Amino acid sequence: MDEQTPAFTIVGAGLGGALMANYLGRAGHRVDVYDGRPDPRAQGFVGGRSINLALSTRGLTSLADVGLADRVLEDAIPMRGRMMHSARGELSFQPYSKDPNDAINSVSRGGLNITLLNAAEEYRNVRLFFDQKLMDVNLDAPAVRLQDQQSGEERVEQARVVIGADGAGSIVRKVMAERPLFSNSVEFLEHGYKELTIPPTEAGEFAMEPSALHIWPRGGFMMIALPNKDRSFTCTCFWPFKGENSFERVPDRASVQAFFEKEFRDTIPLMPTLLEDFEQNPTSPLGTVRCYPWRHEDKVVLLGDASHAIVPFYGQGMNAAFEDCRALDARIAESTDDLEVAFARYEEDRKINADTIADLALANFIEMRDHTGSPAFLRRKRFEKTLHRLLPGWYKPLYNMVSFSNIPYAEAREIARRQAMQIRFVGRLIQIALVLIIVLVIGMTL
Numbered sequence: 523m524d525e526q527t528p529a530f531t532i533v534g535a536g537l538g539g540a541l542m543a544n545y546l547g548r549a550g551h552r553v554d555v556y557d558g559r560p561d562p563r564a565q566g567f568v569g570g571r572s573i574n575l576a577l578s579t580r581g582l583t584s585l586a587d588v589g590l591a592d593r594v595l596e597d598a599i600p601m602r603g604r605m606m607h608s609a610r611g612e613l614s615f616q617p618y619s620k621d622p623n624d625a626i627n628s629v630s631r632g633g634l635n636i637t638l639l640n641a642a643e644e645y646r647n648v649r650l651f652f653d654q655k656l657m658d659v660n661l662d663a664p665a666v667r668l669q670d671q672q673s674g675e676e677r678v679e680q681a682r683v684v685i686g687a688d689g690a691g692s693i694v695r696k697v698m699a700e701r702p703l704f705s706n707s708v709e710f711l712e713h714g715y716k717e718l719t720i721p722p723t724e725a726g727e728f729a730m731e732p733s734a735l736h737i738w739p740r741g742g743f744m745m746i747a748l749p750n751k752d753r754s755f756t757c758t759c760f761w762p763f764k765g766e767n768s769f770e771r772v773p774d775r776a777s778v779q780a781f782f783e784k785e786f787r788d789t790i791p792l793m794p795t796l797l798e799d800f801e802q803n804p805t806s807p808l809g810t811v812r813c814y815p816w817r818h819e820d821k822v823v824l825l826g827d828a829s830h831a832i833v834p835f836y837g838q839g840m841n842a843a844f845e846d847c848r849a850l851d852a853r854i855a856e857s858t859d860d861l862e863v864a865f866a867r868y869e870e871d872r873k874i875n876a877d878t879i880a881d882l883a884l885a886n887f888i889e890m891r892d893h894t895g896s897p898a899f900l901r902r903k904r905f906e907k908t909l910h911r912l913l914p915g916w917y918k919p920l921y922n923m924v925s926f927s928n929i930p931y932a933e934a935r936e937i938a939r940r941q942a943m944q945i946r947f948v949g950r951l952i953q954i955a956l957v958l959i960i961v962l963v964i965g966m967t968l
């Protein structure tokens with residue numbers, strides 16, 4: 523192999539790829555990173571995905587690892603709970619945690635990506651190449667065939683290891699899927715998403731409470747909004763593509779206006795460009811990617827959405843991708859001389875956790891859109907918080923373990939199951955004790 527061939531070739535300079543470049547750069551490896559998009563620092567960010575995202579403990583832990591957490595948090599807005607908007611415009615706030623310091627952080631996708639790219643480029647052993655679209659991968663060589671998006675010319679670059687960080691539509695994964703015994707599934711939701719904007723008020727202030735994630739739960743569909751640093755909010759409509767209360771039912775401006783007046787009335791005065799935004803902004807699909815294996819020998823390995831894209835309802839896709847980077851870096855450091863072992867350990871560690879958060883994210887969609895507004899849900903949340911306050915050593919709500927800890931997702935789900943069983947058991951004991959007391963009292967009074 524040519525002396526010039528880098529130790530790692532990362533395809534995709536999105537959130538996961540750019541963070542991985544920081545990890546490997548810090549470890550002293552020579553790294554080349556290719557992305558099909560133009561350089562967002564020169565051309566402006568071309569995302570095509572959500573404008574802002576919720577960054578929580580897992581993601582922050584990885585950013586702290588490479589010395590970037592403080593830099594990223596400077597531009598983040600902490601959200602300490604959910605602000606529910608009823609159809610009549612009533613507001614109710616549900617803190618995420620008993621601890622007021624627990625918050626998820628709204629960050630700009632473009633800003634975060636640029637911070638990660640700038641930091642990666644500070645390592646002299648990391649090189650970034652934009653407008654370089656991956657067309658094909660030779661898994662055995664390994665080598666990547668790239669197309670320059672300016673000239674249209676194609677060329678092949680030899681690699682030692684290819685890291686596929688090329689997102690949900692990963693070409694690296696698709697090439698791996700052509701091999702025998704590779705499982706690859708993409709399941710689309712019946713719901714899609716469309717982004718809208720609530721600009722700052724005329725006085726330049728936030729039009730709603732900034733330290734909350736706003737939710738308009740409507741049962742079967744919903745809208746959410748996250749604050750931005752420029753004091754605007756990005757709203758996201760999660761509606762079915764077809765059927766009742768769907769995108770298909772609002773084909774023109776009059777029907778959009780009527781639907782918002784019925785379902786999201788309180789936002790109308792806050793959204794002066796609602797009709798234009800609705801018309802111009804795309805409606806995009808949402809899906810879950812599951813695949814296995816995530817690696818090919820000691821030559822190719824996947825991370826982030828390329829291996830496990832999930833629906834966004836737990837706010838964990840990026841956080842999970844950042845956890846992947848931390849895990850992959852650790853396994854490579856442990857087994858630099860045998861990368862096949864490193865990749866196998868990484869896959870074993872991450873696959874089960876990626877599957878778990880994929881399931882939890884799907885379940886949370888139903889919770890957010892159908893239950894967050896219901897009295898039964900609010901009672902359950904209050905009960906969970908009370909237990910957490912009274913018995914913090916024993917009881918931790920699942921949401922807290924997922925968003926405010928680094929407990930592996932699969933373990934968090936197991937703990938939550940165990941806690942639920944214990945609560946049911948104690949509930950039964952209390953019921954039996956009450957019945958016994960009633961029988962005793964009746965017996966004594968007769």
Ligand SMILES: Cc1cc2nc3c(=O)[nH]c(=O)nc-3n(C[C@H](O)[C@H](O)[C@H](O)COP(=O)(O)OP(=O)(O)OC[C@H]3O[C@@H](n4cnc5c(N)ncnc54)[C@H](O)[C@@H]3O)c2cc1C
Pocket residue numbers: 533534535536537538539556557558559571572574575576577654655656657687688689690691692693715758825826827828832834836837838839840841842843
């Ligand atoms: C609406 C929405 C809201 C979300 N909200 C949250 C949230 O609140 N919190 C959270 O943690 N996660 C959230 N996510 C998930 C998050 O966006 C992803 O999990 C995260 O971006 C994954 O990072 P990645 O690097 O794997 O992929 P990406 O960020 O998609 O990066 C992939 C990169 O690969 C490049 N690429 C693709 N194909 C090629 C090719 N052929 N050649 C070269 N380059 C290529 C792309 O240009 C891109 O730069 C949300 C997702 C959506 C859709």
